Amino acid sequence: MDTPQLTGAMVSQLPLLTDVDTPADAALVAAQASGSRFAAHWHALNTGDPVR
Numbered sequence: 001m002d003t004p005q006l007t008g009a010m011v012s013q014l015p016l017l018t019d020v021d022t023p024a025d026a027a028l029v030a031a032q033a034s035g036s037r038f039a040a041h042w043h044a045l046n047t048g049d050p051v052r
Contacts, residue, residue, distance in 0.1 A: 020026045028040035037051075044051045 005014050018025060018029055018032075019040055020029055024040055030036075030039040043049065
């Protein structure tokens, strides 16, 4: 079988991702992505406020 050729493909580095394995990880990710759904749910879990 021939190796497929990628014509015109762009290759770039992706940003570093963080696993959320602990509450401290979750707090860090929520702070880094403050406008995200993840942050909204993290806030709701910690305050009892409904998710908006």
